[in-house]
């Protein structure tokens with residue numbers, strides 16, 4: 001007879017079976033009730049969301065480093081196609097960011113509600129003696145930082161525990177060459193990131209409780225406007241893709257959409273363009289009839305760099321938070337947002353919430369307080385799905401454009417013919 005599972009394990013597996021977005025929604029409701037009940041006292045809840053964001057921010061640089069090294073190392077690209085691919089990716093991402101910034105500048109979602117401005121950094125610094133702040137100071141802001149900083153022993157221990165446990169599952173994998181090493185490093189970072197993402201519902205609960213308790217419902221009006229603005233910008237980006245497909249490839253926009261609908265639906269439901277990659281490839285080659293070479297360049301190689309939905313979202317989020325806080329970003333600051341959003345979207349892994357991790361880089365580059373990313377957590381479970389779908393549609397677009405205007409002589413299956 002199989003030994004019965006201990007009750008705690010049973011609970012844990014039941015809890016893990018609840019999808020993340022459901023947990024986030026529940027956390028929002030719980031946060032709302034708590035905020036209403038506690039009022040101003042809910043200021044205390046600022047701390048957990050700060051800690052979670054700090055952890056996400058700490059993982060961003062190594063994640064980007066390893067992800068980009070990994071892709072460059074493992075993909076085979078011929079020189080000419082690589083050039084075309086890079087050109088297409090850069091054009092699409094720039095258009096995405098231009099659309100995002102234009103919509104955010106025109107709609108000004110951040111001004112749709114009054115919001116208390118944060119205290120200036122100097123006065124915040126002056127009151128940082130509380131135990132809560134001491135705790136936050138010990139949560140590592142970067143992976144290597146605590147190693148160079150003698151004071152932060154707790155930070156070193158936290159990193160050691162996280163990576164020690166994450167390495168347990170790969171400890172007996174042989175490392176034969178440099179590629180193995182990079183792959184294992186990538187796997188371990190993703191494992192740790194996955195754990196931190198499990199904490200996101202706690203962050204959502206905390207930030208909703210704090211905002212509702214101290215500010216009431218006003219900020220959520222702006223959040224609603226932000227969601228609308230992002231959806232509008234993503235819709236415009238879809239229009240751009242379909243127009244380009246119409247004019248510069250043999251595929252018709254309807255054929256492309258119909259042929260890849262399984263991949264698009266999967267992107268929306270899994271929140272992960274990487275998990276969707278094989279389905280995108282199969283849809284392109286089998287349903288649409290794209291040449292294998294174009295499909296693999298666009299949907300397998302390009303997909304690693306091509307995250308237009310993420311780029312658009314990061315740029316819009318930076319502008320939104322600036323508007324919310326009444327800080328007008330100058331033209332040159334918006335240019336910095338463009339450049340860092342491109343880098344952050346290239347570095348974002350195709351997994352749920354990865355864009356939120358790399359967003360910390362965009363915010364820091366223009367001096368926006370990263371703790372406001374926590375506010376975005378409340379809508380990110382939904383917007384992440386939408387931008388992931390656009391990320392995949394971007395791969396479809398690039399594959400169709402690479403395939404050119406000449407229809408292949410023998411079309412695979414062509415279900416939509």
Ligand code: ASP
Pocket residue numbers: 271272273274307309310348349350351352353354355356384387388391
């Ligand atoms: N979830 C997105 C993707 O898989 C990345 C992001 O968070 O923007 O493409």
